[in-house]
Amino acid sequence: MTASLRHAVGRLPGKIGQGTMAEKTVRIFSLAEANELVPLVADLTSQVVHELETIRGDFRTESGEVPETMPDSVLQQVEQALADWSERIVELGALPKGYFTVDFQSLDPELLYCWTYGEEKIDYVHKVWENFTHRQPLRSGAAGAGDPPKWVH
Numbered sequence: 001m002t003a004s005l006r007h008a009v010g011r012l013p014g015k016i017g018q019g020t021m022a023e024k025t026v027r028i029f030s031l032a033e034a035n036e037l038v039p040l041v042a043d044l045t046s047q048v049v050h051e052l053e054t055i056r057g058d059f060r061t062e063s064g065e066v067p068e069t070m071p072d073s074v075l076q077q078v079e080q081a082l083a084d085w086s087e088r089i090v091e092l093g094a095l096p097k098g099y100f101t102v103d104f105q106s107l108d109p110e111l112l113y114c115w116t117y118g119e120e121k122i123d124y125v126h127k128v129w130e131n132f133t134h135r136q137p138l139r140s141g142a143a144g145a146g147d148p149p150k151w152v153h
Contacts, residue, residue: 026105027093031138034104034113035121037092045100045117048085052078101132 029037055077059070082099089096095103100117106125114124114135124135 025093026095028107029093029104029113030107031113031122034094034106034115037094037104038115038119038121041089041092041094041102041115042117042120044085044088045102048081049100049117051081055081098132 055074059067059074085100086096089102093104095105095112097103097114102115103112103126104115104122106113110127111125112128113122114126114132115122116132123138125138126132126134126136
C-alpha cells in the first residue's frame with residue numbers, strides 16, 4: 001500500500017455518519033491516484049454487497065423465496081447499508097453514483113473517471129453533466145500519473 005493510500009485509509013472515520021455528504025470535499029484525482037484507490041473502493045463495495053446478500057438471505061422464507069413485500073425494518077437495514085457505503089466513498093473524496101458506481105473528479109473540471117463494481121481499474125470517463133450510460137473508454141496512454149485524461153468522441 002502506498003503512502004497516499006495509507007493516508008486516505010487513515011482518514012476514514014471510525015464511525016460512519018459524522019457530517020453529511022454535502023459537507024465533504026471532493027478531491028481532484030490524477031488517473032493514477034484514482035486507480036490507487038480502486039482496490040479500497042472495491043473492497044468497501046464487496047463488503048456492502050455481502051451485507052445486502054446477508055440481509056436478503058435472513059429474510060427468505062423456509063422455501064427459499066423472497067417475499068414480495070419487505071417489512072420496514074428490513075428496508076431500513078438496506079437503506080443504512082447503502083448510506084454507510086456512500087459515506088465511506090465520500091470520505092475518500094470520490095462521488096458515489098447509483099448502486100456501486102463511483103466517480104472521481106479528474107484534473108479536467110468537465111471530466112469524471114468512472115468505476116463500477118466488478119471492474120479492476122478505471123477504464124472509463126464521462127462528462128460531469130453525463131452519467132453511467134454515457135461512459136466512454138479511456139484511450140490507451142492515459143495511464144500515467146500526470147497524464148491528462150484523453151477523451152474519446
